[in-house]
Amino acid sequence: MTNKQKLNKKEEIKDVQPIRTLAQIEDMKWALKRHCSERDYIMFLLGINTGLRISDLLNLKVQDIKSKKRIVIREGKTKKPRTIYLTNIYDELNNYLDTLNNSSWVFPSRKGDNAISRIQAHRQLKKGADMADIPYGISTHTMRKTFGYFYYKQTKDIASLQTILNHAHPKVTLRYIGIVEEDIENSMNNFAL
Known part of the structure; x- marks a missing residue:
């Protein structure tokens, strides 16, 4: 990957926002399950509940x-081990896995014995977002950012989230999940002289 491609990818990730409401998450789940496939729904479910990068999911x-x-997995990007807890989605995940016939991949492609590609994952998420009327940029990175956003909103534990996402500094994590921009917007909406 060239330096220009890396910069473009970083800019793309910055533009992607987390899904910020539980109603939109439910709409996205419904759209993926009803109009895409169980595979795509489970990919989204696993992504928003673990914060794994798409490359590690696939x-x-x-x-x-x-x-x-x-x-415990070894993350592809950082090469660091990471413990993933599946208790909250255990039953749904295993019911899905029981339906996979002769596939070794959790997210199998319909073309041969491979996992789906990042591009196909992106297409399916985009299709679900369009059906769920989610107006802003959706990508495979949306799942990771959504996990981070809701983890922080529920726990206010930025130190743990920083560790989970393998970020170097809490400021990076807050900016990554869009909390900095959201806080500024909220404070400006209430500001008047």
């Missing part, structure tokens, strides 16, 4: 997660 194999409530 590399998951059935044997890695079947009947497990906790797994």
Whole structure:
């Protein structure tokens, strides 16, 4: 990847926002499950509940997660081990895995014995977002940012979130999940002289 491509990718990630309401998350789940596929729904569900990068999600194999409530993976980008807790989606995830016939991949492609591509994952998420009337940029990175946003909103534990997302500084994490911009907007909306 050239330096220009890396810069473009970083700019694209900055433009992507988390999904900020539970209603929009439910709409997205419904759209993916009803109008895309169970595979795409589970990919979204796993993404927003773990904060894994799309490359790590797509590399998951059935044997890695079947009947497990906790797994340890080595992240592709950072090469660091990370513990993933699946308790909150265990039943739904395993019901889905039971439907996969002869596939070793959690998110199998319909073309051969491979996982779906990042491009296909992006297409399906975009299709779901369009059906759910989510107006802003959706990408595969939306799942990770949504996880971070809601983890922070529920726990206010920026130190743990920074560790989970493998960020170097809490400011990076707050900016990444859009809290800095949201706080500024909220304070400016209430500001008047």
